[in-house]
Amino acid sequence: MHPESARSRAAALVDEVRTRLTGNLGSLPVVVGLVIIWAAFQVMNPSFLSADNLVNLTLQCAAGGTIAIGVVLVLLLGQIDLSVGSVSGLAAAILGVGLTQLGWPLVVAILAALAAGAAIGLLYGLLFTRFGVPSFIITLAGLLGVLGLQLKVLGPNGSINLPADSPLVLFATSWFLPPWVAYLLSAFWAGGMFTAAVLRRRRRLRAGLTISPLGWQAAKAGGLLVLCVLAASYLATNRGVGVMFVFFIVLVIVMDVVLTRTRWGREVYAVGGSVEAARRAGIRVGRVYISVFVLCSTFAVVGGLLAAGRLMSVNLNSGAGDTNLNAIAAAVIGGTSLFGGRGSAWSALLGITVIQSISNGLTLLNLDSSIRYMITGGVLLLAVIIDSLSRRSRAAHGQA
Amino acid sequence: MSVEALAPLASPGPVDRVPVLSMRGISKSFGKVQALDDIHLDIFAGEVVAIVGDNGAGKSTLVKILAGVHPADEGEIEFEGQAVQIPDPSTSRALGIATVFQDLALCDNLDVVANLFLGREIAGVALDEEEMEKDAWELLRQLSARIPSVRVPIAALSGGQRQTVAIARSLIGDPRVVILDEPTAALGVAQTAEVLNLIERLRERGHGVVLISHNMADVQAVADRIIVLRLGRNNGDFLASEVGYEDIIAAITGATEHARPLPDPPYRGPRRIGPVA
Numbered sequence: 001m002h003p004e005s006a007r008s009r010a011a012a013l014v015d016e017v018r019t020r021l022t023g024n025l026g027s028l029p030v031v032v033g034l035v036i037i038w039a040a041f042q043v044m045n046p047s048f049l050s051a052d053n054l055v056n057l058t059l060q061c062a063a064g065g066t067i068a069i070g071v072v073l074v075l076l077l078g079q080i081d082l083s084v085g086s087v088s089g090l091a092a093a094i095l096g097v098g099l100t101q102l103g104w105p106l107v108v109a110i111l112a113a114l115a116a117g118a119a120i121g122l123l124y125g126l127l128f129t130r131f132g133v134p135s136f137i138i139t140l141a142g143l144l145g146v147l148g149l150q151l152k153v154l155g156p157n158g159s160i161n162l163p164a165d166s167p168l169v170l171f172a173t174s175w176f177l178p179p180w181v182a183y184l185l186s187a188f189w190a191g192g193m194f195t196a197a198v199l200r201r202r203r204r205l206r207a208g209l210t211i212s213p214l215g216w217q218a219a220k221a222g223g224l225l226v227l228c229v230l231a232a233s234y235l236a237t238n239r240g241v242g243v244m245f246v247f248f249i250v251l252v253i254v255m256d257v258v259l260t261r262t263r264w265g266r267e268v269y270a271v272g273g274s275v276e277a278a279r280r281a282g283i284r285v286g287r288v289y290i291s292v293f294v295l296c297s298t299f300a301v302v303g304g305l306l307a308a309g310r311l312m313s314v315n316l317n318s319g320a321g322d323t324n325l326n327a328i329a330a331a332v333i334g335g336t337s338l339f340g341g342r343g344s345a346w347s348a349l350l351g352i353t354v355i356q357s358i359s360n361g362l363t364l365l366n367l368d369s370s371i372r373y374m375i376t377g378g379v380l381l382l383a384v385i386i387d388s389l390s391r392r393s394r395a396a397h398g399q400a
Numbered sequence: 401m402s403v404e405a406l407a408p409l410a411s412p413g414p415v416d417r418v419p420v421l422s423m424r425g426i427s428k429s430f431g432k433v434q435a436l437d438d439i440h441l442d443i444f445a446g447e448v449v450a451i452v453g454d455n456g457a458g459k460s461t462l463v464k465i466l467a468g469v470h471p472a473d474e475g476e477i478e479f480e481g482q483a484v485q486i487p488d489p490s491t492s493r494a495l496g497i498a499t500v501f502q503d504l505a506l507c508d509n510l511d512v513v514a515n516l517f518l519g520r521e522i523a524g525v526a527l528d529e530e531e532m533e534k535d536a537w538e539l540l541r542q543l544s545a546r547i548p549s550v551r552v553p554i555a556a557l558s559g560g561q562r563q564t565v566a567i568a569r570s571l572i573g574d575p576r577v578v579i580l581d582e583p584t585a586a587l588g589v590a591q592t593a594e595v596l597n598l599i600e601r602l603r604e605r606g607h608g609v610v611l612i613s614h615n616m617a618d619v620q621a622v623a624d625r626i627i628v629l630r631l632g633r634n635n636g637d638f639l640a641s642e643v644g645y646e647d648i649i650a651a652i653t654g655a656t657e658h659a660r661p662l663p664d665p666p667y668r669g670p671r672r673i674g675p676v677a
Binding site: 200203204206207208209261262263266269270272273274276277278280281282283341342394 | 489490493501503504505506507508509510514518519520521523525526527529530531533534537555
C-alpha cells in the first residue's frame with residue numbers, strides 16, 4: 001500500500017473517532033454512568049455482578065424497556081404519554097380475565113389486549129389532533145380512566161394467577177437461549193451490521209460520495225460481536241440469555257431501523273423538530289401524531305403482557321406504582337430529549353438498564369423502597385438536567 | 401424528483417412573450433382593512449422582479465395570495481396564460497410556484513439533505529440516502545452554494561447558509577416562479593452577497609423570481625424590474641436600470657403618484673411607467 005494513502009486513511013480514521021467522541025457525545029455519558037453504578041453496587045454487594053443476578057436484571061429490563069420504546073416515540077414528537085403504566089395494567093387485566101375466566105386461547109387474549117391499546121392510542125391521537133388538547137392533559141385523564149377500566153375488567157376478584165404452563169409465562173420466565181444460539185445471533189447481528197455498512201459504502205462510492213473508513217465499521221462490528229459473545233457466555237454460566245430479553249432487543253433494533261431508514265421515521269423527527277416546517281413541507285402532521293400515539297399505547301400493552309407473564313399474575317397493582325414513571329424516566333435517561341426531535345430507540349435499552357440496575361442493586365442491599373424511590377427520582381432529575389444543559393450548550397455553540 | 405429535471409428552463413425570449421404569472425385586479429381585505437386594492441402584476445421567466453413598499457403596503461398579503469395561504473377576494477390570476485385558482489398551498493406548489501417565507505421553515509434537528517427532501521424523500525421501502533445526498537450536492541453545486549457538509553444539522557449553519565438551503569429546497573420541484581420573502585433581512589454583509597449571488601443563479605436557470613425586500617441596495621443589485629406598492633395599490637413599475645434610488649423612495653413614501661400599468665391584454669413585456677404629470 002502507498003504510504004501516503006495509508007497515512008491519509010489513518011488520519012481519516014482518527015478524525016472519525018474524534019468526531020464520534022467530541023462532536024456528538026450521544027450515549028457516552030449514559031454508558032459511563034452505568035459503569036459507575038455497576039461498579040458501586042459491585043463494591044457494596046459482590047453478588048450484584050453475579051451471572052444469576054445479571055440474568056434477573058435482563059428479565060427485569062424487558063417489560064419496562066418495551067414500554068419505554070413507545071415513550072421514546074412520543075417524546076420524539078415533543079409530546080408525552082403519562083398513561084403507559086395504566087395501559088400496561090389494562091393489558092394485563094384483559095389477558096388474565098380472557099385466559100382464566102373467559103377461556104380464550106392465548107393468541108386471542110393477546111390480540112384483544114393489543115386492540116384495546118391501539119384503540120386507546122387512536123383516541124389520544126384524535127383528541128390531540130382534533131381539539132388540540134395538550135397530550136399531558138389527555139394522557140393524565142387517560143391514566144385515571146384506563147386505571148378505572150382495568151379495575152372494571154378485573155372485577156371483584158382483583159387478583160388472577162396465570163396458568164404456570166401458559167406459553168407466555170414460560171416465554172417470560174423460563175425460556176433461555178442455548179449458548180450456541182446466543183453466539184449465532186450475536187454473529188448474525190454483528191455480521192448484518194457490517195454487511196449493511198459495506199453495502200452502504202459501495203452505494204456511496206457508486207454515487208461519488210465521500211466514504212468513511214471501513215476500519216471503523218469493522219471495529220464497531222467486531223466490538224459488538226466480542227461484547228455480545230462475552231455477555232452471552234457469562235450469562236450462560238447461569239440460566240443464559242432470556243428469550244424475552246432478546247425479544248426486547250429485537251423490538252429496539254426494528255424500531256431504530258424504522259425511525260432512521262423510513263419516510264415515516266423521517267417525518268417523526270421532522271414533526272418533533274418543527275411542526276410548522278413539517279406541515280409546510282407537505283407532511284400530514286395529524287397522521288404522524290396519531291400513528292405515534294397508537295404505537296406508544298401498543299408498546300405499553302406489549303410491555304404489560306411481558307410483565308404479567310414474568311410475574312405470573314395479574315392484579316390491581318399491575319402497571320401501577322412506578323411502572324409509568326420508570327418507563328418515562330428510562331426514555332429520558334437513555335438520552336431522548338423531552339423537547340422533541342432528538343433521541344433514538346436505543347435510549348429505551350440504555351435507560352431501562354440504568355433504572356433497573358439501581359432498583360435491583362438497592363434491593364440486593366436490602367434498602368427500603370422509600371430510598372429506592374428517592375434515588376430513582378434523583379437520577380431522573382439528573383438526566384433531565386443533563387438534557388436541558390446539553391440543549392443550552394448546543395444553542396451556545398450554534399447547534400440548537 | 402431528480403436533479404436532471406432541474407436543468408435550466410428556456411432562455412428568456414423576446415419581450416412579447418406571455419408572462420409566467422400575472423395578477424389582474426387582485427383585491428383582498430381583512431375585515432375593514434383593505435390590504436390589496438386592484439393590484440396588477442406580471443412575472444416573466446428569467447427575470448427578477450422586486451416588490452417594494454413600506455410596512456403595510458401589502459407585500460406580504462400579495463405573497464400569501466400567490467402561495468395559497470389566503471385566497472384573493474377579487475381579481476384573476478393567470479399562470480402560463482391559463483386562468484387559475486390558488487385555494488391552498490399545495491395547489492400553489494403544484495402549479496410551479498415555490499415560496500420561501502421569511503421564517504424559512506427548516507427543521508433544525510435534521511441535516512441539510514433531510515431538509516432539502518423533506519416531504520419529497522426519494523425512497524423505496526427504505527430512504528435512498530445516497531441518491532438524495534448526491535442530488536443535494538448537485539443542486540447546491542448548480543447554485544454555487546457554499547455549504548461545508550450536507551450531513552450537518554441545520555442548527556450548525558449560519559443564517560446565510562440556512563437561507564441557501566431554504567431556497568435550494570424550493571427548487572426541488574422545479575418551479576417556474578420562486579418567491580423570496582425578505583431573504584436578506586437578518587443577514588450580514590458577506591451572507592447577503594451570497595444570497596444575492598444565489599438569486600442571480602435562479603435567474604440564469606430561467607426561473608421567474610419575485611423578491612420581496614426592504615433593502616434598496618439589494619433590490620438595485622439584483623432586480624430587473626421594481627414594482628412599488630403603496631397602501632395596497634400599485635404605485636409604479638420601473639426597469640431597475642432606468643430608475644434611481646430617490647425615485648423609488650419617492651414612490652414608496654407616496655411623494656410621487658404613479659399610474660398602475662394598463663391591464664388590457666396582450667400585455668407586452670416589462671416597461672417603465674412614467675410619473676403622472
